[in-house]
Amino acid sequence: MGDQEVKLFSLWASPFGKRVEIALKIKGIKYEYFEEDLSNKSSELLKYNPVHKKLPVLLHNGKPVCESLVILEYIDETWKSERSLLPEDPYARAMARFWAKFIDDKCIAAMWGARKNSEGQEEGIEELTEHLKTLENELKGKKFFGGDEIGLVDITADLIALWLGVLLELKGIELLTKEKFPRLCEWIDDYLDHQIIKETLPDRETYRDFLLKAKF
């Protein structure tokens, strides 16, 4: 696709924004990054995502694409000659989409639940435990969700790899342990050790401090 103008409006602390950066880097796409300030949304953000006014927004040749999973598929379909993020086989492709949705719908909801300081928290933790068990099962026999290499599901699961661990630590919830979830913890280690992931995700300490300051 050559040197076409690619811009990304995002937040360094957002797992959704980081997904897009990971995908762009896997594909070797050059892009210009714009850090947004949510307390003072830029006029560009309001122009490019008038419906949700949220990040990330990918701008490709002036045309905006919003919603991280939509952006990931757009990137995969537009820059086809580079390594695929989704499998070609229809069933495997459907499964990848299913797991991405599972993480985005079910896991995030459970994480919000676990975040609460009230009785809602126990229910949230229960739900989260169930979902992590499901993911643990899915990882059996595979290095990554995508197989030997990271794919759509691994990219989507960035919030499991980094954000979840930090959140649980700050809340004093011992859940994501090697004893309870050996495969998942192994996946997290391999994932965070991956070259592109290492250079894209914020480091754990920085993120932890950010959450503490944000009075999470």
Place this chain on the structure above:
Amino acid sequence: MVSKSGVTVVGAFFSPFVNRVQIALNLKSVEFDYIEETLSSKSDVLLRCNPICKTVPVLIHDDKSICESLVIVQYIDQVWTENGYCILPSDPYDRAVARFWAAFVDDKMVPMLKELIVAPEEGKAAIKERIGEGLVLLEEAFTKISEGKAYFGGNNIGYLDIALGSCLEFIKATGKLCGLELVEPAKTPNLVGWAARFTSNEAVKNVLPEIDRFVEVLKRIQARAKAFPDRKSWPYLPPQ
């Protein structure tokens, strides 16, 4: 279980998500068997075919199970190509736009409708207004995306038509149940025209549920939500 075509849909007649799958298969001229699932007690089929998919729709194709309606629709689009019908647009940007608005329907419109059904009387007006605002956004989207043609997908029904169109009876039934007019033709004239075309289309007309049957189902859900306030999620069934 094996159907003659190797394709089975496990569904519930009133579910817009199930209807999406049926419409997609019809557009692709794929014959399929249909199993009606009663959500109050999950059948062996549902529990057996995919332990992760706890709800309808489920597409069973050659013993493989797929769930999540929009994932299924995209699967159908990719697998069955003989009749040349394309559900998703071919251009990646147009696909992204279609996916964005389909996600809007699922993440914003559907939850608002569910919220309205179980909301106390005094809270209903505010939700109705939000639904109206959502419909206006969809009207604008339709005007832009259709470029004067009959459907979001152009001359033929496409991905976004299926995603939103499958919810038309849901919107109607919710309105009827709550005694509210959710669609205002003056504010969304193009959408109203599109809705009439969509619901009368060959691939759609025998799929969408009959409105009064749908209202009865919603009445039951509404009653359960009221009677069992500790059950937090739609459709407020007891734990299984």
